[in-house]
Amino acid sequence: MSEPNSGSDAFSLTTTAIKKGTTYILNGSKIFVTNGPVADLLVVFATVDKARGPDGISAFLVEKNSPGMNVARKLEKMGLRTSPMAEVFFENCEVPEQNLLGREGGGAFLFTRSMTWERGCILASAVGSMQRLLETCIRYANERKQGGQSIGKYQLVASKIVDMKMRVESSRHMLYHYGWLSGHRKAVYLEAAMTKLHIADCWVKCCEDAIQIHGGYGYMTEYEIERELRDAIAGKLYSGTSEIQRNIVASMLGL
Numbered sequence: 567m568s569e570p571n572s573g574s575d576a577f578s579l580t581t582t583a584i585k586k587g588t589t590y591i592l593n594g595s596k597i598f599v600t601n602g603p604v605a606d607l608l609v610v611f612a613t614v615d616k617a618r619g620p621d622g623i624s625a626f627l628v629e630k631n632s633p634g635m636n637v638a639r640k641l642e643k644m645g646l647r648t649s650p651m652a653e654v655f656f657e658n659c660e661v662p663e664q665n666l667l668g669r670e671g672g673g674a675f676l677f678t679r680s681m682t683w684e685r686g687c688i689l690a691s692a693v694g695s696m697q698r699l700l701e702t703c704i705r706y707a708n709e710r711k712q713g714g715q716s717i718g719k720y721q722l723v724a725s726k727i728v729d730m731k732m733r734v735e736s737s738r739h740m741l742y743h744y745g746w747l748s749g750h751r752k753a754v755y756l757e758a759a760m761t762k763l764h765i766a767d768c769w770v771k772c773c774e775d776a777i778q779i780h781g782g783y784g785y786m787t788e789y790e791i792e793r794e795l796r797d798a799i800a801g802k803l804y805s806g807t808s809e810i811q812r813n814i815v816a817s818m819l820g821l
């Protein structure tokens with residue numbers, strides 16, 4: 567979906583898909599394509615008529631090595647380095663009409679629907695990561711001694727661990743609540759945005775607290791907490807930034 571000039575304002579994309587006989591001709595470029603360098607099949611959003619705005623956006627399945635498609639550049643990231651990312655260019659790329667996903671002009675609906683699902687679930691693994699960070703910090707706070715006692719006996723350290731516990735539990739509850747609602751086919755647009763917003767925030771804060779509790783050791787790559795922080799920061803960006811989740815929540819509150 568994302569393009570160099572359309573990120574948060576996703577429906578302002580400019581990649582075009584012009585029908586010619588039994589094929590669509592794609593022109594434009596995409597950026598931040600997760601798994602782009604290894605993908606066999608890409609879901610590409612393009613407009614069949616810019617004047618129609620979101621109603622012109624359509625989704626296409628584009629196979630690797632399609633003529634005119636170029637997976638151009640592997641993008642290096644701050645974190646999430648096991649998830650490769652690319653920039654993809656389309657220059658008169660021919661896509662058979664049967665590769666249109668859903669109906670022509672139905673791309674915005676498909677995108678909103680799948681993004682709602684993605685927002686609700688994408689940070690599920692972060693709850694597990696926060697749980698592990700919590701356990702690691704409890705262990706460390708009990709073992710590490712300064713001033714003749716375990717650092718966990720200092721209220722300022724214990725308080726951070728309490729905050730971490732609160733974040734893990736509240737994140738888990740929001741995630742499960744979203745899952746329950748979704749499983750019962752109830753509306754989840756608001757809950758998905760709140761779940762993503764909350765877990766993303768909690769994950770970064772848990773990482774910061776974990777580094778602080780480990781002191782200088784937490785800053786060392788060997789302890790792998792700084793890696794966790796670098797990964798966590800991306801959670802506030804992908805699948806809609808935290809600001810965009812706030813916009814969604816505000817709009818659902820009638821603001």
Ligand SMILES: Cc1cc2nc3c(=O)[nH]c(=O)nc-3n(C[C@H](O)[C@H](O)[C@H](O)COP(=O)(O)OP(=O)(O)OC[C@H]3O[C@@H](n4cnc5c(N)ncnc54)[C@H](O)[C@@H]3O)c2cc1C
Binds near residue numbers: 568598601
């Ligand atoms: C690790 C990672 C993986 C990604 N994977 C994919 C992928 O697979 N496919 C894909 O299509 N995209 C992917 N993205 C792109 C991601 O969806 C965009 O980065 C994101 O939507 C923000 O767009 P942008 O980077 O263009 O920032 P911009 O939209 O330019 O935003 C810049 C800043 O302005 C703020 N802002 C913008 N508009 C508003 C507004 N209306 N109200 C308040 N604040 C606003 C933003 O919150 C942000 O802080 C990925 C990004 C990352 C970091």
